[in-house]
Amino acid sequence: HLQLQESGPGLVKPSETLSLTCTVSGDSFRRSDFSWGWFRQPPGKGLEWIGNIFHSGFTYYNVSLSARVTISGDPSRTQLSLELRSVSAADTAVYYCASLDYSETTGLPLDWGQGTLVTVSS
Amino acid sequence: DIQMTQSPSSLSASVGDRVTITCRASQDIRNDLGWYQQKPGKAPRRLIHAASSLQSGVPSRFSGSYSGTEFTLTISSLQPEDFATYYCLQHSDYPPTFGQGTKVEIK
Secondary structure (H helix, E strand, C coil): CCCEEEECCCEECCCCCEEEEEEECCCHHHCCCCEEEEEEECCCCCCEEEEEECCCCCEEECCCCCCCEEEEEECCCCEEEEEECCCCHHHCEEEEEEEEECCCCCCEEEEECCCEEEEECC | CCCEEEECCEEEECCCCCEEEEEEECCCCCCCEEEEEECCCCCCEEEEECCCEECCCCCCCEEEEEECCEEEEEECCCCHHHCCEEEEEECCCCCCEECCCEEEEEC
16 A cells, blocks of 8 residues: 655635645556546545646646636655645635546545645635 | 536435445547545545445445446445545546535434
């Protein structure tokens, strides 16, 4: 199993930018058969896909968030990053990063980070 | 978007019971579906991939099947550690979409 660890501020003010990092263990970040994704889960609710980044660097985003989100990868640091701009209370959620296999499709999450709660509040 | 309609939203069952959870896709997704278990405060855990393939390390009491656009997760004999919320996820087309979840509670 891969080890993934999210990190970043737990509190963000409305209209500001949420920035999270996911550190991936070992050399797995460079594997071409994996892609990487971000998901979120508002308190007491279901799971939502935010976006993916493929080994090529190509990204796909949820249309509902695409105007505000950027996902990037830093292979030298084996890190995945999420930036969500202009946040509101509706963006309060536990944010997860995940490794994805089945990269010939949209990808299916295999290993997940433990999640990090981000609260949007002034 | 492909809609995944999951049922029931919750169920009460006893240890040893056979439990079945269903997801219906709004269009053909082949077998591009996974099942996940999530316990409170924890990340999801993949149980099934390719609709019917058991994830390595997952107990054999879990199984997945499908027919057309209807997908089923079965727990053959519910154990105390299986009380959790279960989600399906289709990864056939963008955006990947989850079912609404099924909370399995102790009767």
